[in-house]
Amino acid sequence: MDNTTRYNRLLERFRNGDLDRRNFLGLIGAAGAAYGLQTPFARTALAQDVQQVRFDGWGGVVSEAFRKHAFDPYTAATGINVVDGTFSGGDEYLAQVRSSQEGEYNIAHLSGVFDYARYVNLDLTTKLNIANIPNMDLVMDALTDAYRRVTPDYLSAVPYNYGTTGLAYNRKYISDEEMKEKGAKILIDEAYKDKIGGWSDWRTRIWYGALQTGQDPNNITDIEAVWDAIRSHRDLALKYWGSGAELMSLLAEEEIYVTEGWSGRIAALQEQGHDIGYYDPPNGFGWQECLFVIKGSPVEACEELLNFMLAPETSIAVAEGQNYPPALDGTKVDLGSKIPTLPAYDPSGTLEALTFADPAYWNGNEAEWSETFSRVQRGF
């Protein structure tokens, strides 16, 4: 019997007069106390029946596509409910996971290989049995290998989609030719003072600082030059944006003419009819997202759900909704007509054209660089 049924029966007894108010409230309080006390120890109850799996993602059209194509069919097939949560940022979500009990959060739609590495470093991983996820055969090896370099002996996630953080610009004020000529340096071009934007994320700022100073973002040799480039950008920028919605609003309202932007969000702006160009400069910022299974989760149930989520019809529906290409290999799966037109899409299935962040390098510098960026941003 589940807890809801137990509560309803108790409530009915109380309403029928079989239970006085004092006892009713006492039992409710005792149930609450018991739940609060048992949770830390529930992690040892590995043989418990799995009744639900929690998934956390970015919400919006992605959640709708997951619900329709993966969660509901999964519940119909297994009887396990999928609780669907959302978050606004990976950092914020990690803070929630760290302060939760094991098993409270199960699967998350995480960004970047460095996020994967952060969860590994914080001992939040689970060892997946890939044999239980047959649809992994359809996924590009290049994406899976990035995770295997972090955890060579196992995987705690499956790749799901990828994209780039390239240069987005208003074609009314900046031509395609000018953008190609100036590349990342357009973000520190004084001609566009107060019409430049940028993501407030320290990694992106440093990545583009490296490009502006002619350095390899995965092997920066002169970090002081990068900080100077970030200072120049800060002084010319109107606003650091903090979310995809804010990015789209700033560009659509012509508050800014040029910024870095997420490929999927810029594709969405283009779909809406805005004349916004998108350009991935050489060594532009490529990234991938995964479905990560968090420590303490019911592993087999999660593996089965991952298989539903990786199924081509689900992956393609989600990809078309969020405008990011799926992790599925286009040489193995027919991805339809829209996906090959998306920014950052790689028909070869090798992703050799994209540059991804080296997780060991970036996470190794995270503590120092994230704090220094906070100071540089405020004029130091």
Added chain:
Amino acid sequence: MSIERREARQPWILLSPALGAVGLLLIVPLLFIVVYSFWLRSATGGDTAGFHLDNWIKALTDPFYRYILLNTLKIAAITTVLCALLGYPAAYFIARSKGNKMILLLLMMLPFWISYIIRTMSWINILGASGALNSGLMALGVINEPLQMLYNEAAVILGLVHFLLPFMVLNVYVSLEGIDTNLEDAATSLGATRWQSFLQVTLPLSLPGLAAGGLLCFVLGAGTYITPLVLGGPRDAMFANLVFEAIITQLNWPLGSALSLLLLMVLGVLVAIYNRYLGMAQLAKGLG
């Protein structure tokens, strides 16, 4: 048990649910934060337990944190003064109006029915490059290019005044309502002009309300982080933004704990000074 002892215990019995809630939901979490502030962030992002003063030394001696803290107090002070200047006449008007006070108070409370974030973001549609003000001025031919009114410190202060003004108006209103209007009449009957009667009778008597509103505006203003995030430029940050960044972006919970306690202590000192000279009773009246 004697009647005296039972009567002595009764207030504590009645207070126990509230004290329990404050203890569990405020004091205990606060103690956790105190303990955390002495820990250290490990290289992998985890925490290293122990008793280390590093975070406190950094928070107290680093000029960066001092600069942002002083800037936060400056922004909160400017906001408070503006709220007082704008809020007092509004409160006076409501207190002295006849018949429609409830409607005016209701109108003043209306913004509270809308999310603070939405209210803050509404300024983008008013002051933005394609916002109502710029569009209107351009349509009238007053300007040729949009004026840059957003994403600077002035916009942050504007957003804070918008958020905090009702707190000031309510406190001053409560204070003015408690003043016997016969005192003003007495002053004018003794030869004072209306302005003199206001300056020498009404204003001094309403100062406790003004101070209570000022304290609320200052404390709430100094603790905000949404407004600079939405309306500020790249450089604009308040101390709460640094706490957010330390905890969420840098995963440095120990440093974030020390910073949040530092802000709490600074604001706590201000509240203590207020309580020493004016008492908390006036604040309770305004909030009630």
